[in-house]
Amino acid sequence: MDGYDLLDGKTGVIFGALNEDSIAWSVAQACHREGADFVLSNAPVARRLGSLDALAEETDSPIIWADATDDEELAALFEEVKDEYGSIDFIVHSIGMGVNVRKDVPYEDLNYNWYEQTLDVSAVSLHRIVNHALDTEAIDDGGSILAMSYIGAERIFSKYSEMGDAKALLESIVRSFGYRLGERNIRINAISQSPTKTTAGSGIDGFDAMYEFAERVAPLGNADADSCADYAVTLLSDLTRMVTMQTLYHDGGFSTMGISDEIVEAMEDAFAEDEEDE
Ligand code: NAI
Numbered sequence: 001m002d003g004y005d006l007l008d009g010k011t012g013v014i015f016g017a018l019n020e021d022s023i024a025w026s027v028a029q030a031c032h033r034e035g036a037d038f039v040l041s042n043a044p045v046a047r048r049l050g051s052l053d054a055l056a057e058e059t060d061s062p063i064i065w066a067d068a069t070d071d072e073e074l075a076a077l078f079e080e081v082k083d084e085y086g087s088i089d090f091i092v093h094s095i096g097m098g099v100n101v102r103k104d105v106p107y108e109d110l111n112y113n114w115y116e117q118t119l120d121v122s123a124v125s126l127h128r129i130v131n132h133a134l135d136t137e138a139i140d141d142g143g144s145i146l147a148m149s150y151i152g153a154e155r156i157f158s159k160y161s162e163m164g165d166a167k168a169l170l171e172s173i174v175r176s177f178g179y180r181l182g183e184r185n186i187r188i189n190a191i192s193q194s195p196t197k198t199t200a201g202s203g204i205d206g207f208d209a210m211y212e213f214a215e216r217v218a219p220l221g222n223a224d225a226d227s228c229a230d231y232a233v234t235l236l237s238d239l240t241r242m243v244t245m246q247t248l249y250h251d252g253g254f255s256t257m258g259i260s261d262e263i264v265e266a267m268e269d270a271f272a273e274d275e276e277d278e
Contacts, residue, residue: 012038041065144188219253
């Protein structure tokens with residue numbers, strides 16, 4: 001796709017690109033296409049697990065490694081960002097991890113140390129990042145901050161477990177900080193994205209079923225990472241300067257649907273098979 005120069009002259013930080021499948025990877029490519037300059041960041045452990053160097057080369061971006069749960073590392077990151085750009089116009093938070101989910105611990109029986117880790121990595125990290133961006137005066141008036149969420153924040157998707165709580169907190173932080181950032185015309189929003197085949201997504205037991213169900217329910221099908229990135233670009237651009245404190249669905253229409261013909265027919269077939277078996 002050709003760019004529209006929507007982010008021409010803008011600078012930012014993009015957190016959470018691990019590999020080619022990552023939503024943040026597509027977001028970085030789209031921001032680059034639209035003329036932005038940015039720092040890429042991920043947890044130090046991702047240096048070993050991922051392939052961020054390739055994205056840095058492709059988009060001509062520096063990398064600053066920082067654990068998004070570590071205040072000192074985040075403060076140092078934003079000081080470095082200031083040295084690089086003076087001040088920045090946008091921040092993308094695309095970070096998440098469910099520790100109990102990964103270890104198959106059921107919701108009724110959560111390990112609370114892991115639960116705290118899940119909330120810290122997936123939600124409180126947004127608060128920390130905004131806090132340090134303000135504290136170091138790295139973010140400019142009129143800036144835009146974006147986080148990635150999932151409809152499991154507001155409705156129960158059984159296997160999403162503790163991550164539903166983490167996303168509910170994330171969306172609440174978007175609202176609470178949004179009020180306070182308004183006086184500097186800084187806006188903050190979350191995209192509620194379709195199930196997407198990424199490392200974090202595939203870490204959820206039952207992900208394939210959630211993906212296929214949403215694909216059959218959403219009139220447009222599931223939104224992929226590249227289309228999410230295009231939407232993200234609009235939210236980082238001046239075109240959406242009056243949009244803040246929102247959770248915005250990017251899900252092919254899934255959130256407004258109840259049931260679709262495809263699911264009705266699949267259920268009817270399943271019932272017919274059950275009756276034959278009896
Ligand atoms: P991903 O696994 O590619 O990205 C998650 C990122 O979080 C990784 O880059 C990982 O290194 C980073 N991370 C984990 N712990 C960290 C820490 N302590 N400090 C800094 N970074 C850390 O997966 P994906 O799917 O691209 O996830 C990005 C965001 O999109 C997450 O917030 C996720 O919950 C959200 N999302 C994902 C959906 C999906 O189905 N994949 C659907 C809706 C939202």
